[in-house]
Amino acid sequence: MHRFLSISSKSTFLRNRKQLHLPFTCPISCATPNGHSCFHYLNQKSASLGSRIGLHRFFSSGYFPNRFNLREQERDGNGFLRLRGLVGEVRSFSSEADRESIEYDVVIVGAGPAGLSAAIRFKQLCQEKNADFSVCVVEKGAEVGAHIISGNVFEPRALNELLPQWKQEEAPINVPVSSDKFWFLTKDRAISLPCPFNNKGNYVISLSQLVRWMGVKAEELGVEIYPGFAASEILYDAENKVIGIGTNDMGIAKDGSKKENFQRGVALKGRITLLAEGCRGSLSQKMMKKYKLRENVQAQHQTYALGIKEVWEIDENKHKPGAVLHTLGWPLDSKTYGGSFVYHMQDRQISIGLVVALNYHNPFLNPYEEFQKLKHHPSIRPLLEGGTVLQYGARTLNEGGFQSVPYPVFPGGAIIGCSAGFLNVPKIKGTHTAMKSGMLAAETTFGVLHEGSNMEAYWDALRDSWVWEELHKARNYRPAFEYGLFPGLAISALEHYVLKGKSPFTLKHGKPDHEATNVARLHSPIQYPKPDGILSFDVLTSLHRSNTNHDHDQPAHLRLRDPNIPANVNLPEYAGPESHYCPARVYEYVPDEKNHLKLQINAQNCLHCKACDIKDPKQNIEWTVPEGGGGPGYSVM
Amino acid sequence: MKIMVAVKRVVDYAVKIRVKPDKSGVETQNVKMSMNPFCEIALEEALRIKEAGLAKEVVAVSMGLANCVDTLRTSLAMGADRGIHVEAARELIPLTVAKILKKLVGVENPGLLILGKQAIDDDCNQTGQMIAGLLGWPQGTFASKVVLDKEKQVVTVDREVDGGLETLCLDLPAVITTDLRLNQPRYATLPNIMKAKSKPIKKYTPEELNVEIKSDLEVVQVTEPPKRKAGVILSSVDELIDKLRNEAHVI
Numbered sequence: 001m002h003r004f005l006s007i008s009s010k011s012t013f014l015r016n017r018k019q020l021h022l023p024f025t026c027p028i029s030c031a032t033p034n035g036h037s038c039f040h041y042l043n044q045k046s047a048s049l050g051s052r053i054g055l056h057r058f059f060s061s062g063y064f065p066n067r068f069n070l071r072e073q074e075r076d077g078n079g080f081l082r083l084r085g086l087v088g089e090v091r092s093f094s095s096e097a098d099r100e101s102i103e104y105d106v107v108i109v110g111a112g113p114a115g116l117s118a119a120i121r122f123k124q125l126c127q128e129k130n131a132d133f134s135v136c137v138v139e140k141g142a143e144v145g146a147h148i149i150s151g152n153v154f155e156p157r158a159l160n161e162l163l164p165q166w167k168q169e170e171a172p173i174n175v176p177v178s179s180d181k182f183w184f185l186t187k188d189r190a191i192s193l194p195c196p197f198n199n200k201g202n203y204v205i206s207l208s209q210l211v212r213w214m215g216v217k218a219e220e221l222g223v224e225i226y227p228g229f230a231a232s233e234i235l236y237d238a239e240n241k242v243i244g245i246g247t248n249d250m251g252i253a254k255d256g257s258k259k260e261n262f263q264r265g266v267a268l269k270g271r272i273t274l275l276a277e278g279c280r281g282s283l284s285q286k287m288m289k290k291y292k293l294r295e296n297v298q299a300q301h302q303t304y305a306l307g308i309k310e311v312w313e314i315d316e317n318k319h320k321p322g323a324v325l326h327t328l329g330w331p332l333d334s335k336t337y338g339g340s341f342v343y344h345m346q347d348r349q350i351s352i353g354l355v356v357a358l359n360y361h362n363p364f365l366n367p368y369e370e371f372q373k374l375k376h377h378p379s380i381r382p383l384l385e386g387g388t389v390l391q392y393g394a395r396t397l398n399e400g401g402f403q404s405v406p407y408p409v410f411p412g413g414a415i416i417g418c419s420a421g422f423l424n425v426p427k428i429k430g431t432h433t434a435m436k437s438g439m440l441a442a443e444t445t446f447g448v449l450h451e452g453s454n455m456e457a458y459w460d461a462l463r464d465s466w467v468w469e470e471l472h473k474a475r476n477y478r479p480a481f482e483y484g485l486f487p488g489l490a491i492s493a494l495e496h497y498v499l500k501g502k503s504p505f506t507l508k509h510g511k512p513d514h515e516a517t518n519v520a521r522l523h524s525p526i527q528y529p530k531p532d533g534i535l536s537f538d539v540l541t542s543l544h545r546s547n548t549n550h551d552h553d554q555p556a557h558l559r560l561r562d563p564n565i566p567a568n569v570n571l572p573e574y575a576g577p578e579s580h581y582c583p584a585r586v587y588e589y590v591p592d593e594k595n596h597l598k599l600q601i602n603a604q605n606c607l608h609c610k611a612c613d614i615k616d617p618k619q620n621i622e623w624t625v626p627e628g629g630g631g632p633g634y635s636v637m
Numbered sequence: 638m639k640i641m642v643a644v645k646r647v648v649d650y651a652v653k654i655r656v657k658p659d660k661s662g663v664e665t666q667n668v669k670m671s672m673n674p675f676c677e678i679a680l681e682e683a684l685r686i687k688e689a690g691l692a693k694e695v696v697a698v699s700m701g702l703a704n705c706v707d708t709l710r711t712s713l714a715m716g717a718d719r720g721i722h723v724e725a726a727r728e729l730i731p732l733t734v735a736k737i738l739k740k741l742v743g744v745e746n747p748g749l750l751i752l753g754k755q756a757i758d759d760d761c762n763q764t765g766q767m768i769a770g771l772l773g774w775p776q777g778t779f780a781s782k783v784v785l786d787k788e789k790q791v792v793t794v795d796r797e798v799d800g801g802l803e804t805l806c807l808d809l810p811a812v813i814t815t816d817l818r819l820n821q822p823r824y825a826t827l828p829n830i831m832k833a834k835s836k837p838i839k840k841y842t843p844e845e846l847n848v849e850i851k852s853d854l855e856v857v858q859v860t861e862p863p864k865r866k867a868g869v870i871l872s873s874v875d876e877l878i879d880k881l882r883n884e885a886h887v888i
Contacts (some may be wrong), residue, residue, distance in 0.1 A: 102828065142669060146669065187762060251824060261822065263826050268827075388655075545653055547649075549651035636667055
């Protein structure tokens with residue numbers, strides 16, 4: 001019971017700025033822009049963006065091939081190299097000295113809702129104030145939207161602020177929520193419960209489609225977006241301030257040698273760098289560790305869930321556009337938090353998925369197989385019978401909410417969106433808060449570059465915004481489930497109907513997800529039913545539907561900090577949980593020549609969900625970014 | 638010498654395709670498109686010849702809707718000097734493509750025309766052969782090795798044929814279609830993608846080139862291949878004979 005109460009609520013605690021121990025203090029000086037050539041954007045839509053960009057634009061950044069263009073307070077070319085040794089990020093196989101460096105005013109990593117909202121908002125401010133700043137967005141997916149997967153019941157609150165004309169501009173937001181159901185499932189039955197959600201005014205969408213549309217809008221405003229390029233490292237100056245990112249070297253073989261099409265990565269320098277990598281972003285994790293961003297504001301650790309989803313095309317007469325269903329209970333047990341969703345989109349397409357919180361105890365739990373079981377439930381299967389699966393995918397999401405928000409500013413930039421973690425768990429929505437965080441960061445960034453203010457204002461802006469208010473109100477729902485399913489439901493009902501977010505207490509999260517796994521001997525292996533090929537499928541068939549691909553001949557992007565731990569710890573003590581929770585069959589224990597089971601990493605299958613980075617008991621697996629352009633190819637997810 | 642490379646925008650090879658519900662074709666809406674892999678190999682070969690100093694310019698050509706320009710931009714980012722886009726409202730059959738290419742060859746006068754051996758969406762494997770026929774040029778198809786001799790104005794091509802490798806010596810100008818093992822295409826780097834935005838792409842319409850777009854072919858129906866049935870394990874030779882005779886009707 002000792003972890004039950006925290007006396008002061010976090011928001012008042014944090015407003016007392018003296019308690020922040022910041023490792024940096026000086027504001028970023030607003031020197032004159034680096035002699036950019038003029039970018040003339042045209043404020044009109046056009047049919048073919050490609051030709052338009054080619055015809056009307058100059059490069060809006062100084063392009064200096066094969067030469068460093070560092071500013072006066074930074075060192076010369078040597079300083080750049082030296083730093084990599086300091087920070088410990090020297091890559092063992094990129095032995096080339098320099099690489100091309102391209103400069104922008106703002107560099108954004110990730111073309112998702114947060115990254116694109118930040119880019120769009122920033123360019124809008126440039127338009128309003130007649131300023132000319134360059135924005136570059138790098139995206140590891142092969143196209144904008146290729147790595148975007150979400151439920152999604154969309155609350156347009158942030159979009160209404162960002163692009164109020166979205167309806168006229170034909171945003172792919174067409175299906176308003178028409179019904180909202182909430183069931184408690186047992187093995188054979190579905191018990192209807194009062195619906196705790198209020199989805200009036202919200203829409204059922206495909207987030208991948210929305211993000212693609214946002215990408216078009218961003219490019220119309222003059223944002224440069226480069227899909228197919230993975231930001232693999234952060235660049236620092238002599239004072240440990242972030243000055244940009246470096247993209248992956250391409251064309252390195254599995255053994256680390258250079259292939260004939262080797263291409264050195266590029267250094268994208270930004271006066272401000274915004275990290276919008278989504279949940280458990282690899283660079284964001286490094287930033288939070290390096291600058292102790294969680295410790296600085298006494299934030300708790302982040303907690304996560306794994307969402308597995310399919311988009312089906314079903315029979316016309318079963319399809320009800322806008323129908324929203326959430327379930328609790330079966331197939332998960334009372335100690336495992338999670339639930340499923342079914343959302344009806346347009347064109348006879350539905351999204352169906354299962355979300356499993358990653359602080360589950362049983363190392364044999366296989367979220368993918370649980371999802372396959374779900375589809376056979378007597379209330380769910382009639383919907384799917386006669387339909388076909390269009391796409392499959394999986395991704396982790398944040399559940400830590402208010403208690404886990406880190407200090408999102410670091411010297412030289414900030415973390416936005418799910419990389420920081422603004423998802424509202426009881427609402428099961430994170431898109432609108434991610435977008436708003438991007439917009440707030442953009443406004444602060446503009447202030448920094450245009451007026452010379454401080455990036456720390458982003459933190460204040462967040463706490464003054466509706467994002468903070470929402471997260472604060474929602475803060476106790478998820479932690480309540482630490483006590484089990486039914487106590488959790490009871491406390492949630494109390495919060496929702498009685499206290500209405502005004503509770504005097506703030507519940508804390510339990511153990512970090514990777515520590516919550518019990519040892520295997522406390523549980524027995526779960527026998528999952530074989531897939532029937534009509535409703536349920538084996539992993540590889542599903543994986544094929546995610547359009548996942550990576551170039552085979554590249555080093556595995558999933559790194560083991562200690563290569564012995566899988567055989568010495570994961571397998572004997574935890575029965576190799578990675579072979580159970582990975583929704584892409586990346587991890588397999590196969591017998592070697594001496595018939596010992598050895599961990600085999602099929603990195604090519606990876607869906608970039610980050611579950612292994614989160615759930616590995618000894619935190620031995622590090623997800624790093626593979627060559628850009630690889631990974632899943634979501635289009636309607 | 639100028640090299641002309643024809644590239645095609647097709648459904649990306651890693652995408653799981655599906656047939657449209659009305660069986661009129663393959664679903665291409667919301668599906669990732671990219672340059673045909675064999676076209677990438679063709680472009681890479683042209684770029685290598687240029688980098689060896691044996692050619693002056695590489696021109697990339699693509700035909701189709703406005704979104705072909707994406708593929709041309711990728712070609713420019715890989716290193717082509719100019720792009721040509723022939724706007725066409727519909728799917729073009731290989732013969733029409735060959736006829737348009739013939740007119741473009743008349744305008745540009747390249748010494749070498751390199752294409753991919755086939756497109757991965759229709760697997761026709763016809764365009765290269767047809768254009769060679771229309772132009773009366775020698776052709777080296779399924780090339781796995783290309784060696785240009787500028788002085789003698791010939792190109793030696795190793796072809797992958799059913800029986801092994803065949804080496805042909807072709808007088809320039811010639812048509813080459815590329816096979817998988819010819820080379821490993823380069824990545825388009827970020828700086829090159831940025832530079833490519835300012836390289837010129839010239840637009841033509843088929844009318845300007847005096848080519849009539851008519852199709853002698855009509856797609857009647859597109860269906861998925863029938864699902865594989867599960868194998869059956871038999872317990873004796875008699876059962877095998879019985880099944881072969883009475884179920885499969887082959888004996």
